Amino acid sequence: MSAFSITEPSQRSKWVAGSLVIVYALITMIPLAWIMLTGFKSPSDAISYPPKVVFEPTLEGYVNLFTTRTRQTQDFLDANPPQNWADEIVREYDMVIVGPSKFGERFLNSVIIGFGSTFLSIFLGTLAAYAFSRFKIPLADDLLFFILSTRMMPPIAVAIPIFLMYRNLGLSDTHLGMILLYTAVNISLAVWLLKGFIDEIPREYEEAALIDGYTRFQAFYKVVLPQAATGIASTAIFCLIFAWNEYAFAVLLTSATAQTAPPFIPTIIGVGGLDWPAVAAGATIFLLPVMIFTILLRKHLLRGITFGAVRK
Amino acid sequence: MTDTLADKAAGATPKRVVRKIRGLSDRAIAWIFVAPTIFLLLAINIFPLIWTIQLSFTNFRANRLTREPEFIGLRNYERILTDSDIWLNMQATAHFLFWTIALQVLIGFTLAWLINKKFKGNDLWTTIIVLPMMLSPAVVGNFWKFLYQPQIGLFNYIVAFFTGKEPSSFEMLGSVQLAPWSIVIVDTWMWTPFVMLICLAGLRSIPDYIYEAAEVDRASKLRQFFTITIPMVLPFLMLAVLFRGIENFKMFDLVVQLTGGGPGSTTELTSINLKREAFEKWRTGYASAYAIILFVTVFGLASIYVKALNKVKER
Numbered sequence: 135m136s137a138f139s140i141t142e143p144s145q146r147s148k149w150v151a152g153s154l155v156i157v158y159a160l161i162t163m164i165p166l167a168w169i170m171l172t173g174f175k176s177p178s179d180a181i182s183y184p185p186k187v188v189f190e191p192t193l194e195g196y197v198n199l200f201t202t203r204t205r206q207t208q209d210f211l212d213a214n215p216p217q218n219w220a221d222e223i224v225r226e227y228d229m230v231i232v233g234p235s236k237f238g239e240r241f242l243n244s245v246i247i248g249f250g251s252t253f254l255s256i257f258l259g260t261l262a263a264y265a266f267s268r269f270k271i272p273l274a275d276d277l278l279f280f281i282l283s284t285r286m287m288p289p290i291a292v293a294i295p296i297f298l299m300y301r302n303l304g305l306s307d308t309h310l311g312m313i314l315l316y317t318a319v320n321i322s323l324a325v326w327l328l329k330g331f332i333d334e335i336p337r338e339y340e341e342a343a344l345i346d347g348y349t350r351f352q353a354f355y356k357v358v359l360p361q362a363a364t365g366i367a368s369t370a371i372f373c374l375i376f377a378w379n380e381y382a383f384a385v386l387l388t389s390a391t392a393q394t395a396p397p398f399i400p401t402i403i404g405v406g407g408l409d410w411p412a413v414a415a416g417a418t419i420f421l422l423p424v425m426i427f428t429i430l431l432r433k434h435l436l437r438g439i440t441f442g443a444v445r446k
Numbered sequence: 447m448t449d450t451l452a453d454k455a456a457g458a459t460p461k462r463v464v465r466k467i468r469g470l471s472d473r474a475i476a477w478i479f480v481a482p483t484i485f486l487l488l489a490i491n492i493f494p495l496i497w498t499i500q501l502s503f504t505n506f507r508a509n510r511l512t513r514e515p516e517f518i519g520l521r522n523y524e525r526i527l528t529d530s531d532i533w534l535n536m537q538a539t540a541h542f543l544f545w546t547i548a549l550q551v552l553i554g555f556t557l558a559w560l561i562n563k564k565f566k567g568n569d570l571w572t573t574i575i576v577l578p579m580m581l582s583p584a585v586v587g588n589f590w591k592f593l594y595q596p597q598i599g600l601f602n603y604i605v606a607f608f609t610g611k612e613p614s615s616f617e618m619l620g621s622v623q624l625a626p627w628s629i630v631i632v633d634t635w636m637w638t639p640f641v642m643l644i645c646l647a648g649l650r651s652i653p654d655y656i657y658e659a660a661e662v663d664r665a666s667k668l669r670q671f672f673t674i675t676i677p678m679v680l681p682f683l684m685l686a687v688l689f690r691g692i693e694n695f696k697m698f699d700l701v702v703q704l705t706g707g708g709p710g711s712t713t714e715l716t717s718i719n720l721k722r723e724a725f726e727k728w729r730t731g732y733a734s735a736y737a738i739i740l741f742v743t744v745f746g747l748a749s750i751y752v753k754a755l756n757k758v759k760e761r
Contacts, residue, residue, distance in 0.1 A: 143563040152565030158557060159574045162635065166577065168600050169589045181598040183613070258482045265479035269472055277484070284491040286744050288696040290720045291737030294730060295494035295501070298508060318490035321483055350475050381584035381699035382717075386725060396584040400703055410592055417585050428580045432573040 166421075172414035180410045194223050195411025199237050199402065199419075203229040237416060240398040244420075246309055247394055248377040251316035255373045256366060258317070259324030264354055266325065267332040268340075278329075281322045289319075289382040300387060307388045315383055320373040327372070331365025332358065368434035375424055395420050495741075502735035509728040522735035532736075534711060535719045541626055542633070542701075542715060543694050547687055549634045554641025555683065559675075561642070562649040572646075576639045583636070587703030590632045594618040594704075619705050625713050629701050633694065641686045648682030649675070681759045688751055695744050716740055 143151070172180050174191040197220045205228055214230070216222040221231055266274055296315065297306070305311030335358060343353040359366075385397040399416045403409055428435060470478070502522055506515035526532055557575065561568050578586070593601040596617045606613035618628040652674065660670045698717040701707070707714035707722075714722075720740065724733035 148563050148565040151560040151563035152568070152571075155557060155560050155565070155568070155571050155575070158553075159571045162575060162578060164600070165590065165593055165635070168593065172592070181595075183598055183603075185598065185600050185603050258486065261479035262483040265476045269476035271476055271480065277480075281483070281487060283745070284487060286692055286696075286748060287491070287495070287741055288698070288717050288720070288737070288744075290698060290717050290724065291498065291741055292491070292494055294508075294724050294734055294737060295497040296490065297725075298497070298730075299494065314486070315490060318486050321486060325483060350470065350472055354475075375580060379582035379584075381582065381703075382721075385584075386721075396582045396699075399585055400588045413588065413592070417589050420585060421581050424580050424582075425577055428577060429573055432569070432576075435576075 166425075169414050170418050172411055173418045175411050175414075177409060177411055180414070192223065193220075195409075195415035197223050197231075198409055198412040199415045200235055201231045202233050202235050203227075204232050206230050236398065237395075237402070240393055240395045241419070243309070243392055244378060244394040244396075247312045247316065247392065248374050250309065250313040251320060251377045252370050252373040254313060254317040255320040255324045256370050259321050259328050259369070260359070260362070260366060262321075262325045263328035263332050264358060266329050268337070278326070281325055285319070285322050290386075293383060293386045296383075297387060307390060307392050309392045312384070312388060312392050312394070315387070316373075316377040316380065319380075319383075320376055323376075324369050324373055327369045328362070328365060331362050331369070335361045364434060368431070371427060371431060371435065375427070378424065498734045498737055501731050502738050504731040506731040506734075507728050508724075508730040515731065518731070522732045523739070525732065526736055526739060531711070532716075532719070535714050535716050538626065538711070538713060539695065539697075539715045542629060542697065542713075543691060545627075545630045546633045546637070546694055547690055549630065550638045550641045550690060551683060551687065553634070554638045554686070555645045555679070557638070557642045558645035558649055561646055572643075575642065578636045579639045581636070583700035584703050586636060587632065587700040591619065591704055594628060596620070620709055622709055622712050625705055625709055629704055629713050632700060632704060633697070636700070637690060637693075641683075641690065644682050644686040644689075645679055648679035651682075652678045677761075681755065684751075684755045684758060688748065688755065691751070692744060692748060695740075 171187075173195045174193070175186070175189055176192050176194055179186050179189045201220065201224070203224050208228070211225065211228060211230070216225050224231055265271060266278060271277065300306040300311050303311075305314070339357050339361065340353040343357045344350065348356065379396065380394070381396040384394045388394065388397070395416070399413060399420060402413045402416050501515075503517055503519060504515040505518050505522075507513070561572055590601075593599045594617075596602055597614045599613075599618075601618065602613040602616070605611070605616075616624060618624050656674055656678075657670060660674060665673070696717055697715055698721065701713055701715055702718055702721075705713040707718040711719075717740075720733055720736050723729050723736060
């Protein structure tokens, strides 16, 4: 940037613009901040009126999120002293912890399905993107458009036959089934984005390698892949976030073994619909990784967000 | 590093031999690379689509496997297109689409324009604004439901604080008048950053020299805004509208968690209605026809829109 430019906004307008944007950012953060705070409230603080900003923090929500509890008689409670800090928290309600809740399992499913489908989408997507970028493929434009158009279908519309197909193949409620499904959804975005990244790598690099006696395949994984690493990484984050957040397919096609966290979190609500701190704790644990990722990798995420439509 | 290793490997055998033995032809490699993707898309996208088309002409019910489905021709389509309830769902969807897009374009563009003033720390604040759109819509819907609770919710409290109304005097999710707006608010909160980012990319693509030339010609700032900024950003803005339009036409997770389609069917968007028909009433054939109608609608509207977009781009 030049030291002086007539198009450079004045200090005053910068100051006004900055304050307005900051005000918007702060307002937009209120819901997220509130949900994180609620995770550390007791159930009665969470539903108090007026809403409490200052309260005594407790890990009750988190304990309730990760455990199942039963109410016990006073005699039983007296005979069995609390074993740890978590036990002590639930004692206040005359309860004892009887075991872990399903949240851990659901969270793990999200991790397995998220990473599994991301790996597969990137693996297949990189190969396809390379081929589309470097070789003359008959009807390439039509194929690319077809790949992208599969994203226009409402998930529920696709879910009807998938549901029937998976039932026949025994893929319903399995990790493999969900991984394949999320890969199929993600691969369109992956091919589209990756092709953009590979297009930007000069062909001369590979051609030089080919002249040096590399096979096409060697040139691909020794020259092109390292060059495309950043692009591959940012595409991977996108695939991961999609699979992590997906709800419609998960709620329709999984119920027990392979259920992920998004359909599970709303069911935490508990007896009488009052356990908002546990729901908030679940939401916090589930959303926090994505928020941290976004902040850390903000430079690389931009292009994925705009669907590769915006190149630079 | 890789170069030296590869050099050694390549040096070990005469070049021509290597290529003959190990090198597949480019054509073969192209197909090997593309085939798995195409196969997966055929198996999980195209085959199901064809199956849906076939099912849409039958009265198949997925919860009754013993009964043979009958071919009933276009009866499903006829029933859907003449059903007045479905037109109500379409209206709810149109209301949702119109207002979310209008608000997101307005706020998103304004934010992008402000951020483009390049004040100190703008990239950090941009990232913070972007956060909501990275989150799981179902979980977002679930916790906004908490914020919208009439007596205890933060949203009601804040509105009451500024308007002086009783916080329990209105129910965002429970009232027929307010529920359609409650989903518009959450979607706008979540997706304005998306429109903002695309607009920002548009604004940044305008070269400085155009404004410099306008300054030299003594065009006023207002005139520059309407004759340079708006036309140059328009293709980007239209693209953002296209993506938001397609996404919100498919909207399911956020709204299902917020309102479940209620009260009554005031927020029952087409996807929610479709889910009811397919997975609660188990009218599989009927729901398939419905799915096809929705798909054709999105695809048709999107194609017309893309044509318009290309015209704007050419200008």
